[in-house]
Every structure is written in C-alpha cells, then in structure tokens.
Amino acid sequence: MKTDLLQTPITYLKGVGPNRAQVLQSELGIATFDDLLNFFPNRYIDKTRYYKISELERNAAEVQIIGKIIHIKTVEQKKGRRLVAKFIDDTGEMELVWFRGHKWIKEQLQLNVPYVIFGRTNWFNGVFSMPHPEMELLSSHEQGLRIHMQPIYPSTEKLSNKGITNRVISHMVQQLFAETRGVFRETLSPDVIGELKLVSRSEALFNIHFPQDQKKLARAQFRLKLEELFFVQIQLISKNLLRKKKIRGLPFERVGEHFNTFYQEYLPFELTGAQQKVIKEIRADLGSNAQMNRLLQGDVGSGKTIVALMSMLLALDNGYQSCLMAPTEILANQHYNSLKEIIGDMNINIALLTGSVKKSERKGIHESLEDGSLHILVGTHAVLEHKVQFNNLGLAIIDEQHRFGVAQRSKLWHKNDIPPHILVMTATPIPRTLAMSLYGDLDISVIDELPPGRKPVKTVHRYDTNRLKVFRFLKDEIKKGRQVYIVYPLIQESQALDYKDLMDGYESISREFPLPEYRISIVHGQMKSEDKDIEMARFVKGETQIMVATTVIEVGVNVPNATVMIIESAERFGLSQLHQLRGRVGRGGDQSYCILMTGHKLTAEAKTRIETMTATNDGFEIAEVDLRLRGPGDLMGTQQSGLLNLKIADIVRDNDILKTARFYALRILQEDPDLALEKNLPIRQTYAELLRHRNIWNYIS
Numbered sequence: 001m002k003t004d005l006l007q008t009p010i011t012y013l014k015g016v017g018p019n020r021a022q023v024l025q026s027e028l029g030i031a032t033f034d035d036l037l038n039f040f041p042n043r044y045i046d047k048t049r050y051y052k053i054s055e056l057e058r059n060a061a062e063v064q065i066i067g068k069i070i071h072i073k074t075v076e077q078k079k080g081r082r083l084v085a086k087f088i089d090d091t092g093e094m095e096l097v098w099f100r101g102h103k104w105i106k107e108q109l110q111l112n113v114p115y116v117i118f119g120r121t122n123w124f125n126g127v128f129s130m131p132h133p134e135m136e137l138l139s140s141h142e143q144g145l146r147i148h149m150q151p152i153y154p155s156t157e158k159l160s161n162k163g164i165t166n167r168v169i170s171h172m173v174q175q176l177f178a179e180t181r182g183v184f185r186e187t188l189s190p191d192v193i194g195e196l197k198l199v200s201r202s203e204a205l206f207n208i209h210f211p212q213d214q215k216k217l218a219r220a221q222f223r224l225k226l227e228e229l230f231f232v233q234i235q236l237i238s239k240n241l242l243r244k245k246k247i248r249g250l251p252f253e254r255v256g257e258h259f260n261t262f263y264q265e266y267l268p269f270e271l272t273g274a275q276q277k278v279i280k281e282i283r284a285d286l287g288s289n290a291q292m293n294r295l296l297q298g299d300v301g302s303g304k305t306i307v308a309l310m311s312m313l314l315a316l317d318n319g320y321q322s323c324l325m326a327p328t329e330i331l332a333n334q335h336y337n338s339l340k341e342i343i344g345d346m347n348i349n350i351a352l353l354t355g356s357v358k359k360s361e362r363k364g365i366h367e368s369l370e371d372g373s374l375h376i377l378v379g380t381h382a383v384l385e386h387k388v389q390f391n392n393l394g395l396a397i398i399d400e401q402h403r404f405g406v407a408q409r410s411k412l413w414h415k416n417d418i419p420p421h422i423l424v425m426t427a428t429p430i431p432r433t434l435a436m437s438l439y440g441d442l443d444i445s446v447i448d449e450l451p452p453g454r455k456p457v458k459t460v461h462r463y464d465t466n467r468l469k470v471f472r473f474l475k476d477e478i479k480k481g482r483q484v485y486i487v488y489p490l491i492q493e494s495q496a497l498d499y500k501d502l503m504d505g506y507e508s509i510s511r512e513f514p515l516p517e518y519r520i521s522i523v524h525g526q527m528k529s530e531d532k533d534i535e536m537a538r539f540v541k542g543e544t545q546i547m548v549a550t551t552v553i554e555v556g557v558n559v560p561n562a563t564v565m566i567i568e569s570a571e572r573f574g575l576s577q578l579h580q581l582r583g584r585v586g587r588g589g590d591q592s593y594c595i596l597m598t599g600h601k602l603t604a605e606a607k608t609r610i611e612t613m614t615a616t617n618d619g620f621e622i623a624e625v626d627l628r629l630r631g632p633g634d635l636m637g638t639q640q641s642g643l644l645n646l647k648i649a650d651i652v653r654d655n656d657i658l659k660t661a662r663f664y665a666l667r668i669l670q671e672d673p674d675l676a677l678e679k680n681l682p683i684r685q686t687y688a689e690l691l692r693h694r695n696i697w698n699y700i701s
C-alpha cells in the first residue's frame with residue numbers, strides 16, 4: 001500500500017463524522033489512519049473461556065457465559081427505570097440489567113434461546129448481575145469470526161459518554177484493516193528480522209489489535225516494542241554522533257603543571273581504580289577536538305569531587321577557566337571549602353558566587369572573571385546570570401543535574417564563543433540502560449567503586465514508640481566522639497507545618513540532650529543563608545554533635561565523623577531521597593547507622609521503600625525499585641519526558657528489549673555512520689525512509 005494512505009484523515013473512515021473525529025483527536029491524539037493503527041490496546045480479555053454461573057466470584061470480573069433468558073421485566077425505581085432479564089444456565093441464575101435503551105433492547109431479546117453474553121459481573125444482595133452485557137446468539141457466535149482475545153483500548157471507559165467506546169474503536173480498527181487490506185510497509189531490514197526471528201510488521205500490527213492467541217500476541221508485542229525502542233535509540237545515538245561531528249570543542253592538549261603537581265604532592269589519598277578510569281575518560285574527551293558532554297554517575301560518597309577538581313586543573317593547565325555549579329548554597333559552600341582545602345597553598349584562584357555573596361565582593365569576582373585572573377568559580381545558579389562573564393570558560397561542571405534543567409545547561413554554552421566542555425555529576429543512580437535513554441546526548445562515566453575502608457551503613461527501621469531506646473543509642477555514639485543527624489521531612493505545600501514538626505522535634509531533642517554536655521545545630525529552609533552557614537560550619541568543625549535539619553542537607557554534605565542518620569517520618573520520603581540522606585553517613589572509616597523512624601500505620605508502598613532501604617546499600621538496586629514504584633517519568637522530572645512517551649514499550653520492564661534495540665541501532669549506525677548525517681542519500685533504504693517518515697531528521701538537525 002502507499003504510505004500516503006496512512007496519512008488519510010480519520011474522517012475518511014466509515015462511521016467517523018466530524019464530531020467523533022474531533023473527540024478522537026483532542027482526547028486520544030488520533031487524527032490519521034496511522035495514528036489509529038498505532039493506538040494499541042493496553043490489555044486483552046481472554047474470550048476462549050466460558051464461565052458457569054456457579055463459578056462466578058463476588059469480586060467483579062469480566063466473564064463470558066452461555067445461557068438463556070427466561071423472563072424480562074421493567075422495574076420502576078426512584079432513580080429511574082431499569083430493564084431486568086433473568087438469565088440462567090444449568091448451574092444457576094443471574095440478572096442482566098439495562099438502564100438505557102429499554103424499548104429497543106426489549107424488542108431484540110429472545111426468550112429461551114441460547115445466548116453468549118459478555119460483561120462485568122456485580123454481586124449485590126445475594127444476586128449476580130451484569131449491566132449492559134454484550135450479547136450474541138449462540139448460533140451466530142459459533143458461525144462468526146471468533147474473537148479469541150478481546151482488545152481493550154486505553155481511555156475508552158472515560159470517553160464512553162462522548163461516544164468513544166471500546167467497541168467503537170474496535171470497529172474503526174477493523175474498518176482500517178479492511179481499507180488497507182492489512183498490508184503495511186516493513187520498517188526493519190531483513191537481517192534484523194531474520195536474526196531476531198521477528199514477525200513482519202503487518203503481522204505484528206494485526207495481532208496487536210486482534211490477537212489470535214497469547215503466543216501470537218507476545219510475538220507481536222515483542223516486535224513492536226523492539227521497533228519502538230530501536231527508533232528511539234537511533235534518534236539518540238544519531239544525536240550523539242552529530243554532536244561529536246559538528247560541535248567543535250576546545251582542545252585541552254596539555255597535562256601540565258597544576259595537574260601534575262596536584263597529583264604528586266597534594267592528592268590526599270590514592271585514587272580508586274574507578275576514579276582513575278573516569279579521569280582518563282574525561283581526559284580523552286577534553287583532548288579530542290569535540291566538545292565534551294559527559295554524565296558522571298557515582299553513588300553517594302564515591303568521590304566525585306576530586307574528579308571534578310582534577311578536570312578543572314586540566315582546564316587551567318590549558319589556560320582556561322572553569323566553573324562548578326551546585327543546586328544549593330550549602331552545597332556550593334561546601335564544594336568551595338573542600339576544594340580550597342584540598343588545593344591548599346597551590347597557586348590557584350578560586351571564588352564562591354551565590355545569591356548571598358555581598359555586592360562589593362561580587363563586583364570583584366565579576367572583574368577577575370572577566371580579566372581571567374580567577375581560575376575556578378564555584379556557585380549556585382547565580383553563575384548563570386547574564387552579568388557573569390568569563391574571560392575564557394573552558395569547562396563547566398554541574399553537580400546534581402536533575403535540579404538544573406536542560407535549558408540551564410544550554411545557557412552555559414553561550415558563556416564562550418566555542419561552547420565549554422560540560423561535565424554533569426549526579427549521585428542519583430540511574431540504571432545504565434535508562435541513563436542511556438534519558439541522556440543519549442551525554443556520554444556516561446560511572447564511579448562504581450567506593451573508597452577503601454568504607455563499611456556499609458547499617459540501616460534499621462524503628463517505630464516512634466521506641467524513641468527512647470534510639471536516644472540512648474545516640475548518646476552512646478556521641479560519647480564515642482561521633483556526630484549525628486536528625487532529619488525531618490519537608491513538604492513544599494506546607495512549609496509552616498513542617499517547620500512546626502521540626503521545631504517540636506528540636507525542642508524535645510534539646511530536652512533530651514541538654515547543654516552543656518550536648519550541643520545542637522539546626523538548619524532549615526527558613527533561615528537566612530548566613531545563619532545556615534554558621535550552623536553548618538559549627539557542625540563540620542565538630543563544635544556541635546547533633547545536627548537537626550530538614551532535607552536541605554540531603555545532597556553532598558560531607559562530614560566523615562558523622563555516623564548516625566536518623567530520619568523522622570521516614571515514610572514520607574521517596575527512596576532516592578532516603579538513599580541520599582543515608583549517604584551523609586558512612587563517609588569515614590567508622591561503622592555508621594541509619595535509623596528510619598515511622599509510625600505504625602504504613603502504606604504498602606512505604607513498607608516496600610523501608611524494606612528496600614534496610615535490605616541494601618546499593619544505589620543502583622535502590623534505583624531499580626524506585627523506578628518500579630514511581631516510573632521513569634518521575635525519576636527525572638519532566639525533562640526529556642517526550643522521549644519516554646512510548647506507546648508500547650516500558651523502559652523498566654522491557655529493559656532486555658531495550659538492550660537489543662540499542663545493539664542494533666549502534667550496529668546500523670556504525671556500519672553507516674553517514675546515516676546519522678545524510679539527509680538525501682539513504683544507504684539503507686528501509687531505515688532511512690523510516691527515519692524520515694518518523695521525522696527523526698527534525699529532531700537531530
């Protein structure tokens with residue numbers, strides 16, 4: 001068939017008038033034949049099974065029964081009239097009920113003739129009933145085309161009041177297959193189809209809408225998921241190739257004095273193998289002629305800061321400035337302080353720029369940035385302001401990407417004529433394949449090894465009623481010279497309430513841990529930054545032993561002497577947040593603990609979260625569970641969610657298919673690298689046509 005036919009507006013389909021077309025388009029995004037063809041059912045009802053009335057269960061279920069009507073009556077009620085038919089088989093009786101269309105239905109129904117009925121059962125007052133059943137005479141049911149598995153299309157229940165029922169969609173799809181004769185252009189090349197033993201596209205599309213049996217359905221689903229993921233991968237990888245080809249980067253050819261001196265004389269510990277590997281990857285990127293766009297993933301406490309610093313030293317050795325951006329002031333402060341400490345008396349100029357830096361100081365920073373005398377700028381998003389002009393920004397490092405949008409990332413590009421190299425650091429572990437899908441435009445490095453001597457944090461769950469015992473434990477730890485965090489949840493909608501929780505907690509902790517033996521810091525969002533800094537600094541220096549805080553301390557805070565993390569109302573936190581918080585302890589050589597406090601009432605999901613935390617310290621494992629609980633959209637916020645707007649594949653569940661799809665996408669692009677660039681002369685007919693057809697060129701050019 002001609003491709004054009006699939007672009008036919010849906011109104012050309014029999015039975016679709018302008019009104020219906022309007023609803024289809026606005027509610028389901030179906031405007032053309034092609035849209036309808038790709039509107040897949042989200043579940044199927046097995047129609048190979050016939051139930052007996054005696055087998056019905058009280059929980060509502062969709063069932064198919066053979067029997068006959070022996071009696072019909074109209075029942076008048078306050079709410080309106082109902083038509084009720086008594087339906088029997090050789091095992092029992094039930095009621096069929098209609099609330100609308102009485103007259104017509106009554107005329108149609110035949111008494112004492114075998115019917116096959118289908119619908120959802122209800123159990124009420126000792127009787128099973130089925131409202132508005134689908135009915136067919138057994139005689140014609142046996143003759144007609146048997147539907148083995150009935151497709152159920154998404155949203156049809158919601159739209160039935162607008163005339164878009166499941167049956168309507170089913171009929172439209174049937175009509176579509178009739179008009180196109182069910183022959184659709186193949187989109188994958190014969191070698192892929194052969195190697196993976198895929199069914200053809202036409203067969204897959206038929207079986208996704210009208211599966212003949214479970215096996216055929218499974219093969220159709222596999223084929224269509226693979227195809228979908230394959231094209232997403234082609235798109236992402238092409239984007240990556242294009243970027244490398246097109247975007248000239250600043251070549252950092254030298255490894256010079258700063259890097260070497262630091263490495264030989266200042267590095268406070270030996271790098272882990274993973275850190276070395278990642279630094280090598282970064283060096284290779286910086287030395288090539290293309291712009292680096294790299295995502296550095298490393299679990300909490302894995303040692304990303306040193307990698308960031310050494311990358312910035314490479315920039316400096318090549319005569320370029322760099323900046324390090326953090327999502328919060330506390331974190332920016334901390335990065336600044338720890339960088340300053342690590343570089344000691346090396347001849348490197350470094351400054352901190354956040355919202356609370358004074359105007360007079362700011363001016364100095366702006367000037368030294370512009371004249372090039374400032375080498376490294378650490379800051380919050382204040383760095384992105386237009387006023388902040390660099391002399392020659394060569395490397396921008398962004399910590400905790402998920403708090404900065406892609407748009408902000410691109411702002412950095414314009415801080416130099418040739419865009420600076422970009423390194424995005426994240427401690428949110430993202431399963432690798434998902435990361436590939438989300439960050440197809442970034443290369444990925446992973447620090448998959450913790451510094452030596454770390455002991456896994458022991459995590460336990462305690463109920464609020466055990467608080468006194470927990471306090472005793474804290475006192476023991478503090479006696480040993482350790483420090484502890486006590487964290488309260490923060491929910492944006494109700495800051496006042498959270499504040500109250502925190503203050504109540506602070507009061508009771510102050511009573512339990514009185515001066516002068518115990519000293520407590522408190523940090524929360526409503527404090528002035530200066531005060532936060534002072535409190536934070538006291539804790540870092542060890543002047544206070546207890547830090548009472550909201551989640552402002554969630555990311556990046558590094559106090560190796562802190563060994564206990566207590567999380568209050570732990571059920572109110574998400575998994576990745578819990579993992580981040582726990583990452584604040586276990587950063588030194590001492591055994592550390594994380595105590596999750598909750599009330600007794602927990603939802604099933606909260607239980608899963610708590611159990612996961614107590615069962616494992618592995619950030620990647622936790623991320624997998626988190627993904628299952630929340631879905632990928634949530635994990636990354638809305639950014640790039642368009643890419644994940646998949647019709648049939650599920651990035652988490654279909655991970656294996658994703659890997660296969662990626663393998664083939666890589667292979668085709670390796671064989672024909674020009675495919676990613678070439679717009680007019682497709683080498684591989686089938687792919688190239690499809691790439692164009694799916695508007696992939698629009699994405700990548």
Ligand SMILES: Nc1ncnc2c1ncn2[C@@H]1O[C@H](COP(=O)(O)OP(=O)(O)OP(=O)(O)O)[C@@H](O)[C@H]1O
Pocket residue numbers: 269270271272275298299300301302303304305306426427451452555556557558560583587
């Ligand atoms: N190779 C190493 N050997 C020993 N200690 C190390 C090593 N690398 C880093 N550290 C130390 O481990 C701690 C954590 O490092 P860092 O703060 O860089 O972690 P991170 O990856 O930024 O973690 P987070 O995302 O949780 O902030 C620091 O105290 C750091 O000095």
